[in-house]
Amino acid sequence: MIRKSIILSFVLLTMGFSLAAQQLWSLEGCIQYAMENNIQIKQSVLNTEYNENLLKRSKLGQIPSLSGSTNYTYSWGRALDQTTYQFTDNQQINSISMGLSSYTNLFNGLQVRNTILQNKLNLMASYEDVQKVKNDISLNIAAAYLTIMFNKELLAVTKNQLEITGQQVERTRKMVDAGKLARGNSLELQAQFASEELNLVNAENQLSISLLNLQQTLDLPIDTAFDVVIPELADPDEDPLVVDALEVYRIAEQEMPEIKSAMLSLESAEKGLAIAKGGRSPQLYLSANFNTGYSDIREQVVNLSDPVQLPIGITAGGETVYTIDPQQIPEYGAYPFFEQMRDNTSTGVGLGLSIPIFNGWNVNTNIANARIMHENAQFDLQSKKLILYATIQQAYADALAALKKFNATQQALTSMEESFKYTEKKFEVGLVNTVDYNMSKNQLIATQSDLLQAKYDFIFRTKILNFYQGEPITL
Numbered sequence: 001m002i003r004k005s006i007i008l009s010f011v012l013l014t015m016g017f018s019l020a021a022q023q024l025w026s027l028e029g030c031i032q033y034a035m036e037n038n039i040q041i042k043q044s045v046l047n048t049e050y051n052e053n054l055l056k057r058s059k060l061g062q063i064p065s066l067s068g069s070t071n072y073t074y075s076w077g078r079a080l081d082q083t084t085y086q087f088t089d090n091q092q093i094n095s096i097s098m099g100l101s102s103y104t105n106l107f108n109g110l111q112v113r114n115t116i117l118q119n120k121l122n123l124m125a126s127y128e129d130v131q132k133v134k135n136d137i138s139l140n141i142a143a144a145y146l147t148i149m150f151n152k153e154l155l156a157v158t159k160n161q162l163e164i165t166g167q168q169v170e171r172t173r174k175m176v177d178a179g180k181l182a183r184g185n186s187l188e189l190q191a192q193f194a195s196e197e198l199n200l201v202n203a204e205n206q207l208s209i210s211l212l213n214l215q216q217t218l219d220l221p222i223d224t225a226f227d228v229v230i231p232e233l234a235d236p237d238e239d240p241l242v243v244d245a246l247e248v249y250r251i252a253e254q255e256m257p258e259i260k261s262a263m264l265s266l267e268s269a270e271k272g273l274a275i276a277k278g279g280r281s282p283q284l285y286l287s288a289n290f291n292t293g294y295s296d297i298r299e300q301v302v303n304l305s306d307p308v309q310l311p312i313g314i315t316a317g318g319e320t321v322y323t324i325d326p327q328q329i330p331e332y333g334a335y336p337f338f339e340q341m342r343d344n345t346s347t348g349v350g351l352g353l354s355i356p357i358f359n360g361w362n363v364n365t366n367i368a369n370a371r372i373m374h375e376n377a378q379f380d381l382q383s384k385k386l387i388l389y390a391t392i393q394q395a396y397a398d399a400l401a402a403l404k405k406f407n408a409t410q411q412a413l414t415s416m417e418e419s420f421k422y423t424e425k426k427f428e429v430g431l432v433n434t435v436d437y438n439m440s441k442n443q444l445i446a447t448q449s450d451l452l453q454a455k456y457d458f459i460f461r462t463k464i465l466n467f468y469q470g471e472p473i474t475l
Helices: 002-021 027-037 039-060 111-177 183-217 245-255 257-278 337-343 362-428 434-468
Strands: 065-075 079-081 086-088 093-107 283-295 299-304 309-314 320-324 330-334 346-354
Touching: 027 039, 027 111, 039 111, 111 183, 111 257, 111 362, 111 434, 183 434, 245 257, 245 362, 245 434, 257 362, 283 337, 362 434
Parallel strands: none
Antiparallel strands: 065 093, 079 086, 093 283, 283 346, 299 330, 309 320
């Protein structure tokens, strides 16, 4: 007896530590965790970063380009000296050339400007796409969370009914032992008890699956200790929904990110068409360059010979007249690298105009494809508006149906509970057989299940309608 007490105390202590370590998740906590850790959201955020880089690149494309180049050449035999542009025979030449070039586009049919605007619109659309992913995940989490709450209440109802049946089994067994009832009644109740035990196992499995589904939605590692907070939710009242579907749609049309994204994509397609049309425009551009070079065979004049006096005649007085020979003989020497690089510089500036005449029908094809993309963006916007309106209509109709079902089932449940109490009392005194008792009890269980389902269906649909009106999802 002492050993059993010790074992029981250890089990209770272990359960206490387990419950203390168990973290209960609220709906708001689940949504917040998903916003920070969900992989789909992270992937959509990466897409916005990609579009940010495209926008930055298109803006920097307005700045003139600058590129440098260098070239080393080793040649022999008859070769061209790149610095003197003279041919040499049977001589080895090492030459180096360097240069800087710059290019800027002055006008090309506003293609650069329209590309910047298109990339900006694409970036804004990607931001809305991120919000759309967040909204979808929030709704999925809310649905999974409410499913857990429904399964918990259904499990509690199933346990309660099993307890009632167990009491009847024990009472019937005693009456059979006393000879007041036939043994068949006890066997039929035991069969009912076994059936309800199976229902309990199924309810527990459904709850476990719903908890697993929420963990998977949150991208959490599977943990059997995972559980959620169960807030008190009021039953739906008999008042109809205040806002109709059309009014909800008018609000959602202005607020929902999928509509904003489609509208921005349509504007982006318009800019894409303008870019394609810009391909027909002449292109005006400005260019500049700076070049220099070096050759190891090039020499420079290091000295000139003294001027030479040449006789050109004799004067009347018999004196010889001299003149200076203008052609002095130069002496050549080494031409250092840095001096050559300084002396060989050349600079140029150019203004160019490129006029498209025929390019294999590329421009016309691009314009035709851009028109198709623009028309497709229009259809996409219309489609998303229709889907949004249909979703809201469906949620509104489902909410009304769930409310009507709840009210009707609630009334039926009240009558069913009174009927079952009456049947139970008659069964206890032997005025009702086991078949009728089990049938009445099964009807009560089914009605309780229908009431719970209608309740949570109504709550979820109203949360959807409130969400489309810009309200956050809370319980």
